[in-house]
Amino acid sequence: EKVMTQSPDTLSVSPGERVTLSCRASQSVGTNLAWYQQKPGQAPRLLIYAASVRATGIPDRFSGSGSGTEFTLTISGLQSEDFALYHCHQYNSWPPRENPFGQGTKLEIK
Amino acid sequence: EVKLVESGGGLVQPGGSLRLSCAASGFAFKTFEMNWIRQVPGKGLEWISYISATGETIHYADSVRGRFTIARDNAKNSLSLEMNSLRADDTAFYYCARFDYGGRRLGFWGHGTLVIVSS
Numbered sequence: 001e002k003v004m005t006q007s008p009d010t011l012s013v014s015p016g017e018r019v020t021l022s023c024r025a026s027q028s029v030g031t032n033l034a035w036y037q038q039k040p041g042q043a044p045r046l047l048i049y050a051a052s053v054r055a056t057g058i059p060d061r062f063s064g065s066g067s068g069t070e071f072t073l074t075i076s077g078l079q080s081e082d083f084a085l086y087h088c089h090q091y092n093s094w095p096p097r098e099n100p101f102g103q104g105t106k107l108e109i110k
Numbered sequence: 111e112v113k114l115v116e117s118g119g120g121l122v123q124p125g126g127s128l129r130l131s132c133a134a135s136g137f138a139f140k141t142f143e144m145n146w147i148r149q150v151p152g153k154g155l156e157w158i159s160y161i162s163a164t165g166e167t168i169h170y171a172d173s174v175r176g177r178f179t180i181a182r183d184n185a186k187n188s189l190s191l192e193m194n195s196l197r198a199d200d201t202a203f204y205y206c207a208r209f210d211y212g213g214r215r216l217g218f219w220g221h222g223t224l225v226i227v228s229s
Contacts, residue, residue: 046210
């Protein structure tokens with residue numbers, strides 16, 4: 001089954017920097033991969049779908065890439081509002097037999 | 111404005127029951143597939159249940175199958191999750207979320223309701 005693993009668990013970076021978050025699938029999920037941002041006390045928000053398509057209203061400093069088993073979310077020019085928890089989600093396998101979400105990467109201010 | 115508003119969370123004893131509701135507004139609820147996802151505070155997300163737009167197709171995660179029941183009332187624009195035989199590891203925030211048209215990404219989420227299972 002498709003198990004999703006994100007790395008690292010926590011990333012400490014400074015505002016203005018560029019950062020790359022990783023998500024790995026145990027088996028190919030094609031490009032059926034989404035990224036969500038979750039700020040403290042808020043619901044997750046869809047950022048990227050189909051591995052690289054920005055959702056409506058998402059700034060172009062967010063970009064996604066990858067296919068198969070390796071995916072990345074890159075944030076260029078980090079802003080204060082970007083420090084949050086990021087989740088990847090595979091929707092290639094339906095219904096999922098394993099949790100389709102990664103464990104999350106927390107992006108914190110250095 | 112699209113809204114999903116969960117309610118019904120609270121403190122319940124192990125073995126007890128709780129019914130969560132999700133009120134939808136601002137969109138054609140009856141045309142969207144819906145899900146329940148939960149999150150232990152500070153941890154990752156766990157998908158737990160799905161229901162098709164008509165309610166004919168339902169899926170559950172193994173962790174809740176046989177204990178939880180998802181349902182919808184398209185006339186009332188509402189989604190529900192009946193939770194029985196609750197355990198301490200069911201403690202989490204519970205979110206309702208809809209799939210986007212044409213792809214099973216979760217395009218919109220409610221703000222969640224907290225369920226605490228404890229004696």
